[in-house]
Amino acid sequence: MSPQVSEARPRDREATRERILQAARTLFGEHGYERVTVRMIAASAEANIALVGRYFGSKAGLFAAVLQGEPDLHTLFEGDLESLPRRLAEYTAERMQHPSDSPIVRTLERFASHPEVRDVARERLITAVLSPLEARLTGPDAGARARMATSIFLGVSAMRRRIGPRTPTRADVDRLTAVFEACLADGPQGAVE
Amino acid sequence: MSPQVSEARPRDREATRERILQAARTLFGEHGYERVTVRMIAASAEANIALVGRYFGSKAGLFAAVLQGEPDLHTLFEGDLESLPRRLAEYTAERMQHPSDSPIVRTLERFASHPEVRDVARERLITAVLSPLEARLTGPDAGARARMATSIFLGVSAMRRRIGPRTPTRADVDRLTAVFEACLADGPQGAVE
DNA sequence: ACGGCTAGTAAACGAGCGTATACTCGGTTG
DNA sequence: CAACCGAGTATACGCTCGTTTACTAGCCGT
Incomplete structure (x- = not known):
C-alpha cells in the first residue's frame, strides 16, 4: 500500500x-x-x-x-461622513446577498441567551460597531443615534433573512440609505419633514 | 388537618x-x-x-x-396613513420599555433555526405583520417597503435589547418616526433630500 | 538507540432534552 | 355499589449535548 x-x-x-x-x-x-x-x-x-x-x-x-x-469594521466607518449612510446601506444589502460573508456580524446578529456568551458578544458588538460609529458622529445624542443605527444595521438583515431572502434591488439600497440618513442626522428630528 | x-x-x-x-x-x-x-x-x-x-x-x-x-397587530396598521410611521415608532419604543409585553413579537424576534418552528413562525410573521402593513401602502414597491419596515420594526428592538436596554427618549421616538417615514414613503427614494 | 514530552485519539461520563409508557384515582353512570 | 372513562401522575426511554479521562503514537535531544 x-x-x-x-x-x-x-x-x-x-x-x-x-x-x-x-x-x-x-x-x-x-x-x-x-x-x-x-x-x-x-x-x-x-x-x-x-x-x-x-x-x-x-x-x-x-x-x-x-x-x-474577527477584524473590526473600522474601515466601514472611516471615510467621509456624508456618504456614511450609503456605505452602511450597501454593506447591509451585501450581507443580505452573501450571508456567509462576515461571520462576526452574523454571529452577533443571532447571539442568543446563553449568559456566558451574551456578555462577550455584547462587548464585542460595542467595540466593533457601536463605539467606532459613535465616534464619527457629531452633535447632540450621538450615542443614541449610533445605538439606533447599530440596531438597524444588524437587526434589519437578521430579520430580512427570515421574511424573504430576496436580493436587494437598487431601490432597496436607496431606501436603506434614506433610513440611515434619517437616524444618523444630527438635527433635532433627523430628516423628518 | x-x-x-x-x-x-x-x-x-x-x-x-x-x-x-x-x-x-x-x-x-x-x-x-x-x-x-x-x-x-x-x-x-x-x-x-x-x-x-x-x-x-x-x-x-x-x-x-x-x-x-396571539392577536394580530391589525389595529396598529389601521387608522390614517400619515401618522403610521409615528405609531410604529411608538409601538417599537414601548416594546423596548416593557419587553414582557406582546409575547408574539418577542417570540418572532428571536425565532431561531429549528426547522419545524421556523416555518410556522415565518408564516405567522407574514400574516400578522407584513401583509397587513403592505396592504396599507400605495405606490410602487409596496412589498419591498413593507418588508423593510417589518425588518426594522422587529429587528431594531431585538437588537436594542442587546446593546443597551435604555428606555427610549422622546428624541428616540422622533428619530424612529423619521426612519419609518423614510422607508415607507412612496417616492422613488423615500424622504431623502 | 531510546526515554520523555506532547499532539492526537477513543471512549465514556453525567446531565438535560423531548417524548412515550404504564399506572393511579376521582367523578360520573348504570 | 360496582364498572368505567379519562384527567392527571410517575417514571423511564433513547438521544445528544459539553466535557473529561485514559490511552496511543510521533518527534526531539541526548
Missing part, C-alpha cells in the same frame, strides 16, 4: 488550532452559537473533539476566540 | 390546557423557543410534563398553538 492512502496529517498544534478556529468561525456565522455543536466543529475541522476543550477550554471559550480574531 | 393543605386543584381538562398555553406564551416570549424546556413550561403551569404532549402533541405543536392564539 502506498502511504498516501489517507494522507496522514503532520502533527502541528498551531495548524490544528487554526483549523478548529476557522471551522468554528464559519459554522457559528452560519447557524449561530446554540445550533452548532462541538462535534460539528471538530468534524468540520477534521480534528478530535477533545482538542476543542484542550485548545480553547470550552465551547464558550472557542466562541470568544472567534470573536477576538 | 383541614383539606386545604395543598389546595387540590379540580380536574379540568380545558383549564389545565389553558394554564399550559399561558405558561408557554409567557416563557417563549421571555426566553425564546430553544431556551425554554417542556419541563419549565409544565412546572410554571403546575401541570404534569406528559400533559404537554397529550394536549399539544409536541413542543413545536405547543409553540404553534401559542402563535395561533
Whole structure:
C-alpha cells in the first residue's frame, strides 16, 4: 500500500488550532452559537473533539476566540461622513446577498441567551460597531443615534433573512440609505419633514 | 388537618390546557423557543410534563398553538396613513420599555433555526405583520417597503435589547418616526433630500 | 538507540432534552 | 355499589449535548 492512502496529517498544534478556529468561525456565522455543536466543529475541522476543550477550554471559550480574531469594521466607518449612510446601506444589502460573508456580524446578529456568551458578544458588538460609529458622529445624542443605527444595521438583515431572502434591488439600497440618513442626522428630528 | 393543605386543584381538562398555553406564551416570549424546556413550561403551569404532549402533541405543536392564539397587530396598521410611521415608532419604543409585553413579537424576534418552528413562525410573521402593513401602502414597491419596515420594526428592538436596554427618549421616538417615514414613503427614494 | 514530552485519539461520563409508557384515582353512570 | 372513562401522575426511554479521562503514537535531544 502506498502511504498516501489517507494522507496522514503532520502533527502541528498551531495548524490544528487554526483549523478548529476557522471551522468554528464559519459554522457559528452560519447557524449561530446554540445550533452548532462541538462535534460539528471538530468534524468540520477534521480534528478530535477533545482538542476543542484542550485548545480553547470550552465551547464558550472557542466562541470568544472567534470573536477576538474577527477584524473590526473600522474601515466601514472611516471615510467621509456624508456618504456614511450609503456605505452602511450597501454593506447591509451585501450581507443580505452573501450571508456567509462576515461571520462576526452574523454571529452577533443571532447571539442568543446563553449568559456566558451574551456578555462577550455584547462587548464585542460595542467595540466593533457601536463605539467606532459613535465616534464619527457629531452633535447632540450621538450615542443614541449610533445605538439606533447599530440596531438597524444588524437587526434589519437578521430579520430580512427570515421574511424573504430576496436580493436587494437598487431601490432597496436607496431606501436603506434614506433610513440611515434619517437616524444618523444630527438635527433635532433627523430628516423628518 | 383541614383539606386545604395543598389546595387540590379540580380536574379540568380545558383549564389545565389553558394554564399550559399561558405558561408557554409567557416563557417563549421571555426566553425564546430553544431556551425554554417542556419541563419549565409544565412546572410554571403546575401541570404534569406528559400533559404537554397529550394536549399539544409536541413542543413545536405547543409553540404553534401559542402563535395561533396571539392577536394580530391589525389595529396598529389601521387608522390614517400619515401618522403610521409615528405609531410604529411608538409601538417599537414601548416594546423596548416593557419587553414582557406582546409575547408574539418577542417570540418572532428571536425565532431561531429549528426547522419545524421556523416555518410556522415565518408564516405567522407574514400574516400578522407584513401583509397587513403592505396592504396599507400605495405606490410602487409596496412589498419591498413593507418588508423593510417589518425588518426594522422587529429587528431594531431585538437588537436594542442587546446593546443597551435604555428606555427610549422622546428624541428616540422622533428619530424612529423619521426612519419609518423614510422607508415607507412612496417616492422613488423615500424622504431623502 | 531510546526515554520523555506532547499532539492526537477513543471512549465514556453525567446531565438535560423531548417524548412515550404504564399506572393511579376521582367523578360520573348504570 | 360496582364498572368505567379519562384527567392527571410517575417514571423511564433513547438521544445528544459539553466535557473529561485514559490511552496511543510521533518527534526531539541526548
